[in-house]
Amino acid sequence: MNDFEALVREAVEPLRRFLARRTDPETAADVLADTLLVAWRRRKEIPAEPLPWLYATARHCLANAERSVRRRARLDARLAAEPETPAAPEHDEVLIALAALTATEQELLRLWAWEQLTPAEIATILDLTPNAVSIRLSRAKQHLRERLAAQPDM
Structure with a gap:
């Protein structure tokens, strides 16, 4: 097992709980996947204490997801208007x-x-x-x- 797999095994449940307290289950699952993708892409930048970094990454991914929802709502409103x-x-x-x-x-x-x-x-x-x-x-x-x-x- 490599270091990244070990990191995911340790961090996935805390991240899942972190996101579950902030959004609906479907969005939480999507954001968790996005967070792990970012972590994989930036795995060389992950600090020795990875959980705070991963929480920050998850917050950013959640903010992106929420912006997408707002953008779609604005589109619906503009088209309806x-x-x-x-x-x-x-x-x-x-x-x-x-x-x-x-x-x-x-x-x-x-x-x-x-x-x-x-x-x-x-x-x-x-x-x-x-x-x-x-x-x-x-x-x-x-x-x-x-x-x-x-x-x-x-």
């Missing part, structure tokens, strides 16, 4: 409609809604002009609204 959308769609409906769009439209909408980027920032990422991004983003929103409107009631 679009004036042409007849009703606030359920999360699954949005994902189904989004999946029906082109890869480019999906990326534009994700950068705009999930990452909260402006057309100018998106233009930098996609190597386009801000004007081109604004036009394509407007079309992508319209296509998403059309897909949502065409969905049968779930």
Whole structure:
């Protein structure tokens, strides 16, 4: 057994309890996996007393997970607030409609809604002009609204 395996055997239960006191069981399991992945990648940086370092890493991973949840909630809210959308769609409906769009439209909408980027920032990422991004983003929103409107009631 190598040092990392021994570290995991000693630390996994304290980390599991640490996370269970801070979040729901499913998120705790995901964050535990993320924490161990970070530990593996940075195993040469782990100090002699690893548990405090692992707790700090778990806190950071949990914060990242919570940010993802908030980002997704903001996306749902933004899409629901679009004036042409007849009703606030359920999360699954949005994902189904989004999946029906082109890869480019999906990326534009994700950068705009999930990452909260402006057309100018998106233009930098996609190597386009801000004007081109604004036009394509407007079309992508319209296509998403059309897909949502065409969905049968779930």
